[in-house]
Amino acid sequence: MNYLYCAFIEFLAKFNLPESIALIIFPVLPFCIVAAGMLVMVLVLVLAERKILGFLTQRKGPNRVGYWGLLQTVADGLKLLCKENITPTSADKFLFTLAPIIAFTPVLVVWGILPYNSEFDLMSTPANLIIYLFLAIIPVLGIFLAGYASNSKYSIIGGMRVIAQAISYELPIVFSLLGVVVLSSSLNLTQITLSQSSVYGVLGWYIIPSFIGFIVVFVSILAELNRCPFDLPEAESELVAGYNTEYSGMRFALFYITEYAMMFANAAFISVIFLGGYLSPFGSYISNIVFGDSLFANILVYFEQTFWLLLKTGIIIFLFMLVRATMPRLQSDKLLKFSWNIMLPLAILNLFICMVIKGLGGLL
Amino acid sequence: MSRMKLNLGPQHPSTHGVLRLILDVDGEKILGCEPVIGYLHRGMEKMAEGMTYLQYLPTVDRVDYLSGFFNSYAYVAAVEKLLGIQIPQKAAIIRVMLMELNRIASHLLWLGTYLLDLGAVSPFFYTFRERELILNFFEKISGQRMMYNYFIFGGVRSEIDCLEEVEPICKTVLAKLEDYEKILTENPIFISRTKNLGIMDRETAFAYSITGPNLRASNSHLDFRKLSDLYKDFEFKIAKAEDGDCFARYKVRLDEIRESVKIVLQAVEKLKVAGGNINTGLKPLNLKIDTGEAIADVETPRGLTSCCVKADGSDKPYRVKWRTGSFYAVQILPKLLTGHMISDVMAIYGSLDVMLPEVDR
Structure with missing residues (x-):
């Protein structure tokens, strides 16, 4: 970690940013990586579940969106994003x-x-x-x-x-x-x-x-x-x-x-x-x-x-x-x-x- | 949580149609239940009064769309009784074979959807795989997968030219049935969800006019096939269980599939040597029937279906009345459900194999 930390400070120094910013940002960065990794992993898991359940039940699973259905979850996610948020009265x-x-x-x-x-x-x-x-x-x-x-x-x-x-x-x-x-x-x-x-x-x-x-x-x-x-x-x-x-x-x-x-x-x-x-x-x-x-x-x-x-x-x-x-x-x-x-x-x-x-x- | 009224349906994933159950629940415990039917009413009986005998024939398959041949048979047999005609031997055998195949298909679908109700996803697809074989066969002989319109007054519509396909289908069904039994009959979760649940004793079942597999699971051996002339040349056992719970109903249906396979195989053997016509050559167009009344009974996968046709001498039936098994199975729901948990509703309701179009007609 120390090596990476030093490299990060040097990287910031190129933009004339002080070390204190690195002190604040650096511990947050791994969490950003984790969060990004999590979203990707969720996409993979949802697809994997549908594919595996499909194969276990004599189906093909999603296979229309993207090659081998790889973009199916992305499409589903986008669809959900565009949907109306309904709150019951x-x-x-x-x-x-x-x-x-x-x-x-x-x-x-x-x-x-x-x-x-x-x-x-x-x-x-x-x-x-x-x-x-x-x-x-x-x-x-x-x-x-x-x-x-x-x-x-x-x-x-x-x-x-x-x-x-x-x-x-x-x-x-x-x-x-x-x-x-x-x-x-x-x-x-x-x-x-x-x-x-x-x-x-x-x-x-x-x-x-x-x-x-x-x-x-x-x-x-x-x-x-x-x-x-x-x-x-x-x-x-x-x-x-x-x-x-x-x-x-x-x-x-x-x-x-x-x-x-x-x-x-x-x-x-x-x-x-x-x-x-x-x-x-x-x-x-x-x-x-x-x-x-x-x-x-x-x-x-x-x-x-x-x-x-x-x-x-x-x-x-x-x-x-x-x-x-x-x-x-x-x-x-x-x-x-x-x-x-x-x-x-x-x-x-x-x-x-x-x-x-x-x-x-x-x-x- | 205090008492509340829970509306299960009419749009609910596992009522398999549009049944509405008004449940009176305390937490998860059911204190009362009131089934409300009529959401799928199509006026099948009234409709008949405005149609000729032939025009009504294709619609009767829809009384219960999972066992079209049975409904067809009930109506056709009633009209044949009115006309007083005897159908050729070959046509009778074909009718038996197709009805039994239809029974297998119907029970397979029940098995899949019942397990879906219990929360197991995959059996649904597996049972559909075998059902598909049977439906493909039906499609080849009648051109339709569910609404066959294959039986006509005095016999059947056309020759079966793909008879050799039946035996492999039966073999597959039997082999796969073994697999299902391996997974389900010993499965502790399945047993815990179905054993000692929704118990219906013989007297109750008779009191509520329950027929079919539901009745035979309650230690009765009333099978209308044994009383019918159509089946008198066929050897089969009456599938029966003693306990009257959901598991017994499951066992009865699985055993019935086996017996049906036996009947189908016998029918195939008979058809191989049978000769003669497949129908009496009656011209059904502008068919006029003299005043009279006839009832035909048939043991469908869901119990006794009777079709009563009253003729008044014109080309249209004066009145057609249907008696179907599922209607009575819905009636007994309040008795069976009270005292159980919400998660048992689907286990009990599903085990009765209620078919909503048949209830409302």
């Missing part, structure tokens, strides 16, 4: 507008917390795991607010369901993550990533000691993302569109972006926690194996690290989509029972196993 206008903003804003920060490689690690505070968990739940509040502010019956049932769902599935997530925290003795995502590094690559990842935790977190995150089979808040066949029944235009698009951006963030989060984040699955990085310890190889490693993270995230997201293509929706009351009766005990069992493993490791 009975809705609370202030909250109705505020809800998508509340849902969308934390997503940007959440994306900034994740360690993408050993340098591009923007908010490496000692306990950023906790910050992540706090921020990742805020979109749920936005969704609830949307359901409440719409003042429509379908919306309010959707909003009601989203809160019940989030409360019951947040606990198993936290308990499963505690297992990992115990194993790594850290609440910092970078530390958690690094503590998974071993010469055996995959064998060092936390998915092995805390496999139950991985399953619990995977399922609970599906529930928190309101994805199938837990898509009750917007259950299309029951509640028409659930919380966003009354939304249109860009406000609706914000919910849509939130949904997919959170899906990516949470998938990346799972890979950081359980799949070694940006670590290579082979123990050492391919760049180092091929090019030795040269400067070029060390720069290449950054890209390789990001590649590994994206690959792992991609696999998790593919699993999300596979689940969506396979499963029917759960019933609302059984959903809660499932969380309290099965997921939470499993998470606690996982915590216990992790503690035993950690204790044994300490003894050895």
Whole structure:
């Protein structure tokens, strides 16, 4: 980072700008990159989901706009931008507008917390795991607010369901993550990533000691993302569109972006926690194996690290989509029972196993 | 949240048509339900009074557009009874084969849309794939995919020249049915959403005049095919289940597809050796029927459909009355839905396989 910072100051000096401006602008820049990356990633994800679901259901998916349908999401986004923003007369206008903003804003920060490689690690505070968990739940509040502010019956049932769902599935997530925290003795995502590094690559990842935790977190995150089979808040066949029944235009698009951006963030989060984040699955990085310890190889490693993270995230997201293509929706009351009766005990069992493993490791 | 009235429909993604359910809900719990029908009323019965017998024939397919052959058959058979004509053996076999294929297509569509109602997206496309095969066959013989207008008074309209295509279709359907059962019958989510839900015992079902697979799922073996002369040469079992819940109705429909495949295969064998005419050569134009009244019953995928035709000696029916299975399935909804959650509405309603055009006519 220091090298880049100096280069940035020099760059500004060319335009006769003082160093203090660099001090202000420089920390913001990575977030701009993240925000831009997020929008691009959302476009890719939406298309990927439609394509994958298409292939899984004997269809072609979008294939008209652009080559192989690549511009379909862009076209859809433009369409939504041009649409009229309708506010129902009975809705609370202030909250109705505020809800998508509340849902969308934390997503940007959440994306900034994740360690993408050993340098591009923007908010490496000692306990950023906790910050992540706090921020990742805020979109749920936005969704609830949307359901409440719409003042429509379908919306309010959707909003009601989203809160019940989030409360019951947040606990198993936290308990499963505690297992990992115990194993790594850290609440910092970078530390958690690094503590998974071993010469055996995959064998060092936390998915092995805390496999139950991985399953619990995977399922609970599906529930928190309101994805199938837990898509009750917007259950299309029951509640028409659930919380966003009354939304249109860009406000609706914000919910849509939130949904997919959170899906990516949470998938990346799972890979950081359980799949070694940006670590290579082979123990050492391919760049180092091929090019030795040269400067070029060390720069290449950054890209390789990001590649590994994206690959792992991609696999998790593919699993999300596979689940969506396979499963029917759960019933609302059984959903809660499932969380309290099965997921939470499993998470606690996982915590216990992790503690035993950690204790044994300490003894050895 | 306090009590409120929730208007489900008439424009709702999973009422498959335009049914309006006024639900009295407390939170997610349903305290009462009032179905409102009539949004798809086309006056099928009144319309008949202004049309000649032949003119009315193409419209009857629309009574229930997913099982056109059955409606056609009910009307045609009623008119044949009035005329007192016997249809050739070959035409009868063709009618049975087409109706059973139509039953398979209808049940496949039900399976797909039912799972769509339960929130599973993909089965819809898979069942449509097999339904497509059947519809393609129908298109080849009648020129139409849904509104066939293939049965005529005294037989069927034309010869079937692509009979060899039927057996591969049946094989595919059977093979894919195995796949569906593998995914669904053991699926814990599917079971938890359908088992012990919307239970309808035999007496209730009879009291509400429920017929068809819905009745047979409630431990009854009333199948009007067994009572009909048309099916007397065919061997098939009556698909039946004991529990009367949504899962039982699912099982019955899947078993019925298997039985229908058996009937179709038997019909194909019979058709291979059958000779003779496919219709009586009756000239239907300006057909005048003497005063009289006749009813024809047929077991459709949604229960008993009866068509009653009253003739007054002119070339137009004096009155045509339809009795359809779905109408009664809608009636029982308040009884089945009360006490359940909103997310169960679609599970129960979908399992009854209500076809709105058939309800309103």
